[in-house]
Every structure is written in C-alpha cells, then in structure tokens.
Amino acid sequence: MRYLIVNEAGASIYSASNVGREEFPDFDATVRGTISIGRRLQDPLSELVKIDPQHLGVGMYQHDVTPRLLKESLDSVVESCVNFVGVDLNTASVSLLRYVSGLNQLIARRVVEWREQHGRFSSRTQLRDVPGIGDATFTQAAGFLKITDGDEPLDTTGIHPESYEVTRQLLKQLEVSDEILTATADQRSGLCQQIERLDRKAVAKELQVGLPTLSDILDALARPGRDPRTDLPKPVFRKGILKLEDLQPGMELTGTVLNVVDFGAFVDIGLKDSGLVHISQLANRFIRSPHEAVAVGDIVSVWVQSVDLERRRVSLTMLGAEACTG
16 A cells, blocks of 8 residues: 655645635635645545645655656556545545546546536436546446435445446345445344355356456445445554653654655654654664665554654654663
8 A cells, every 4th residue: 555645835735726726716825725634634535636746745855756757656546546445426526536547637627517517416327418428438437436315326336337237136136125225334234144144156156247346246235335444554643642742762652654764764653743763773683774674654663762852853763662762
C-alpha cells in the first residue's frame, strides 16, 4: 500500500488554487482553506486529490525528480486508490471523478454539469445520458460509481451492472430479495451465515461465472456500501500526549512512519512535530538503508530518547526502552 503525504501548506495551496476559487467563488482564501481542512477530516481522499504533485511532501529528493514523472506516478497511485474505494456519483467533485477508470477531466465535468441540471442520479444507467459516455466508458466506470437511495439497490455496491442478472439469480437461490442490501447489519446476519456455508466452486459452476467474480459478488452482498478503508489498521496514539512538553525519555509511543530518508525515518506520534528514528536506532542489526527496516505507512512502536524543546526535535528509537538515554 502506498501513501500520499501532504504538508501543512496544502490547505493554503488549495485555497489559492483555481479549484478552490471555482468551488467557493464567494469566499476568501482563509475561509476556503478552513473548509478544506474540515473536509480532509471527513474524507481525506476526496480532498487531497486537489493538491498538485509539486506541493506534496514525498521526500527530501522530491525536487530532483522530473515533475512529469512525479505527476504520472501520482496519477497512477491516486487512480488506484479512488477505484479501490469507489466514488459516490451524486457527491463526487470533478477532481475526484476524473480519476475513475474510463473518465477524464472533460467527462468528469460533464457528469457534474448533468447533475447540476437534472438533479441526482437515480441509477447507474443514467450515466449513458451524459454526453461523451458511450458503452465502452460506461463499462469501465460503472462498477466504481455508487449511488445511495437510488432506484436500483445493487447500485450501492461494487457489483458491476453486467453482473446484476447473476446476482439476482444468486439472491433467488439464497431465498432473499435485493431489499436485504438496505437492511441493517443485524438483519443481514442470516445472509452472511448462508454465504459462509456456500460451496463457492459449485455455485460458480452452476451460475456459469468465474470464481473471482462470484467471490466479489458475495463479499458485496455481505457488506453493501462497504468502504474498504475501514478495514485498514488505524494508528493508536497514547492518550494524554498533546504537546512536545508532555514527552519524557523512555516513554513508549505508537506512531506511523511518515517519511524514510537516508539517515532514518520520521514518525508521526500524534503531535504537530514528528519524531526522528536515526538509522542506527531502527534495528538490532546492521542495515545499509532505512528501507530495509521500515516503509512509509508502517505503524511502529517507538521509545523517546530525547526531546529538544528549543529546536522542536524529538529523537526516537525502535530498540526498546533500554536504548533511551534517560
């Protein structure tokens, strides 16, 4: 899993950008920046796609990379993330829609314009009414565009419209209707138990579909509207640590690796200032590169070695409390 790390200036960059001015033409830059920070808390992915690559803090050698190659790499990662999570067709911005498989900046804008003129999409099939969306584009994009409270219950899932007929055959075999998709988790518990007992190979053969396709359908039926990000591990920060002055040598913390450089790794420990684990403190063995021990996004246990309040620096170790200077 790859991660995008955006520096603190991201909100101010958005507020002065064309996207920010277009979204909130009647607000000044300060208000736009505040809104952007709030929306990052609600849905980071939807907001961070609006930040240009050159404003990402992706490492000390970022400016040695060709901007074109950096943008291509970023676009590839973002497209993968957006399609992995899925997009709400009735709320997604142009900035987010353009990363959906099969769409681009122009078609994404047309989707938003259609929504503004005609109101909410009530089904995925209405995408065909948007200028520029033909059969090929619809086939590529439909499975990643979700609709809640629409005419078609299956539109809330990641099941592609091409598999709707098979899905309904499966629901009939399980003796449930598609209304189960809007039921509560407790109401779906019986369905989940049925799914666990299924002989998937036999059912796939009977329905004449591939086993991977059937597995995707069953997973979607068990958890309709699922956001895969909820399954990712979350960093656990120590309670009571609110500022640098709260840190003491020998204190154990849990943090997330933000950046890996030649001399060590920077770790987010839940404060404004991140801590540094020097390469010599990453492992109980000789390593030539910090990348041999950690990667961006890793959740690690660290111990505070020292705190320099004047320079706002925190030295950390991953070797245990005994490695702390005290």
